[in-house]
């Protein structure tokens with residue numbers, strides 16, 4: 174997978190050199206390219222923002238530098254009409270979920286447009302959507318100073334799903350929200366040695382070696398945790414089960 178990020182703060186993306194993503198880059202599984210937005214300005218002050226039409230607080234990111242930057246990204250691609258999926262982190266985007274992470278992990282090329290200030294001139298997104306898929310994504314119902322942190326979150330969540338990035342021992346199949354048997358379930362508690370720590374013992378079933386009982390215990394724990402922390406997911410699952418069996422509420 175190739176990942177391009179256009180940003181006024183490339184240093185914010187330094188963590189992409191570390192840990193799981195850093196190792197994937199070193200192994201050639203990820204090709205991450207950063208582009209400094211100010212390189213696409215042409216005034217002495219390297220201006221990337223201006224006051225909003227219609228008034229209001231803050232500044233809006235100008236369309237020209239963004240369009241030049243995105244044009245450069247696309248032009249540097251493999252050609253033959255290949256374009257990236259443009260991911261725009263924004264509080265007004267669709268929720269970023271494990272399912273969306275799986276969808277993005279299936280793409281060969283992602284480009285990220287993290288905004289600063291009050292956001293990017295809307296025409297940049299509209300112009301991009303004429304040439305490539307655009308996904309506006311929110312990592313949560315809160316506002317950050319800029320989208321770079323969201324890029325780190327999304328890239329890590331996507332990168333760990335790429336084949337070969339996680340070792341077998343770190344399989345993502347039992348992650349919270351992972352498609353299949355963990356869909357809509359939160360992960361339950363985990364334990365490691367010592368079996369007795371500060372008088373707190375590991376649940377006996379985990380020491381039993383009985384895989385069937387262990388799997389059932391883990392699902393019960395996941396369900397209990399989901400019920401406690403995300404009753405909305407349990408309600409959705411119940412509705413889907415009832416619809417499946419055409420049961421009336």
Ligand SMILES: NC(=S)c1ccno1
Nearest residue numbers: 263264311312316317
């Ligand atoms: N919640 C998200 S994705 C965001 C981006 C910028 N500020 O908040």
